[in-house]
Amino acid sequence: MRIVMFALLALLISGCGKNSVESNGGAAESQQTFKWKLVTTWPKNYPGLGTAPENFANKVAAMSGGRLQIKVFGAGQLVPAFEVFDAVSQGTAEMGHGAAYYWTGKSKATGFFTSVPFGLNAQEMNGWLHYGGGLELWRELYEPFNLVPFAGGSTGVQMAGWFNREINSIADIKGLKMRIPGLGGDVITRAGGISVTMPGGELYTSMQTGVIDATEWVGPYNDLAFGFHQVAKYYYYPGWHEPGPILELIVNKDALATLPADLQAIVEGAARAVNQDMLDEYTARNNTALVELIDTHGVDVRKLPDDVIVELRRLSQEVLEELSADSDIALRIADSVKAFQKQATAYHGISEEAYYEARKQ
Numbered sequence: 495m496r497i498v499m500f501a502l503l504a505l506l507i508s509g510c511g512k513n514s515v516e517s518n519g520g521a522a523e524s525q526q527t528f529k530w531k532l533v534t535t536w537p538k539n540y541p542g543l544g545t546a547p548e549n550f551a552n553k554v555a556a557m558s559g560g561r562l563q564i565k566v567f568g569a570g571q572l573v574p575a576f577e578v579f580d581a582v583s584q585g586t587a588e589m590g591h592g593a594a595y596y597w598t599g600k601s602k603a604t605g606f607f608t609s610v611p612f613g614l615n616a617q618e619m620n621g622w623l624h625y626g627g628g629l630e631l632w633r634e635l636y637e638p639f640n641l642v643p644f645a646g647g648s649t650g651v652q653m654a655g656w657f658n659r660e661i662n663s664i665a666d667i668k669g670l671k672m673r674i675p676g677l678g679g680d681v682i683t684r685a686g687g688i689s690v691t692m693p694g695g696e697l698y699t700s701m702q703t704g705v706i707d708a709t710e711w712v713g714p715y716n717d718l719a720f721g722f723h724q725v726a727k728y729y730y731y732p733g734w735h736e737p738g739p740i741l742e743l744i745v746n747k748d749a750l751a752t753l754p755a756d757l758q759a760i761v762e763g764a765a766r767a768v769n770q771d772m773l774d775e776y777t778a779r780n781n782t783a784l785v786e787l788i789d790t791h792g793v794d795v796r797k798l799p800d801d802v803i804v805e806l807r808r809l810s811q812e813v814l815e816e817l818s819a820d821s822d823i824a825l826r827i828a829d830s831v832k833a834f835q836k837q838a839t840a841y842h843g844i845s846e847e848a849y850y851e852a853r854k855q
């Protein structure tokens with residue numbers, strides 16, 4: 495009995511000793527505070543897109559007990575909107591929030607990670623990224639730039655955009671100067687339009703002064719905030735070009751590696767939470783904003799004609815085929831997303847789609 499007691503006591507003491515060493519180490523580690531900068535492509539605190547990185551920073555601060563403090567900068571405050579990628583890649587800021595398709599100048603394949611025209615919706619994009627191999631491919635694509643991407647929000651299906659020209663046939667796209675980034679922009683170019691990419695903060699004035707004839711942005715909630723109804727005649731749907739765009743949180747790889755494991759897990763967890771939270775917010779707020787646009791501001795909401803949609807879909811296939819031939823990784827991403835979409839379409843045909851139909855009855 496005494497031997498057993500002694501052995502237990504010894505075990506307890508050695509256990510305590512071990513624990514105390516670990517907790518001392520942990521305490522020393524936990525006292526270290528990290529102060530990061532997060533640059534964004536959005537105006538500071540812009541609804542949804544701009545408040546998501548603020549929410550992210552607040553969550554990280556709360557979850558880490560203040561050990562990781564992240565200061566969020568709006569577009570132009572530390573770097574211009576379209577220098578976010580380079581700033582985080584080079585370590586000027588540890589993190590960034592924006593959209594992957596702003597960086598097609600770095601690699602054409604970045605377009606896949608915002609949205610593919612006639613591609614996956616928000617639910618499917620999240621499925622592909624987190625359970626279908628998408629995130630691994632995204633990380634492989636960003637690896638040479640010293641960046642680690644995380645999904646950083648989704649707006650759900652967007653609107654086709656604001657037009658100062660009626661779109662009655664595909665011929666009406668010819669010569670149309672439209673702000674539409676990424677693969678959607680390539681499709682508009684192929685249809686004879688002139689696609690341009692510019693940050694959100696410049697769109698109202700560009701529409702007002704006629705620098706552009708049309709712009710896509712997001713959907714009712716965000717478009718109302720920018721006041722596009724004051725400078726555009728028609729509001730077209732559906733957002734064929736961005737059926738489920740994913741925003742990105744990017745982290746400088748070296749900066750991420752300097753964090754202790756628990757803080758790395760907090761960054762990942764907070765990103766995942768913010769990614770879902772943004773979709774929840776848009777799902778709730780687009781509805782009320784649409785009512786306000788129509789009832790208060792008398793917005794002319796129009797559906798793109800079926801034959802225009804058919805032609806845009808055909809041109810989207812051409813754009814995707816051309817992009818797939820651009821590089822080995824572009825081909826692998828295209829194959830992955832195509833296979834996922836095939837399966838998602840089959841199942842969602844008898845689940846989501848069938849349910850939407852059933853609900854109409």
Ligand code: CA
Binds near residue numbers: 652710711712736
């Ligand atoms: Ca958009």
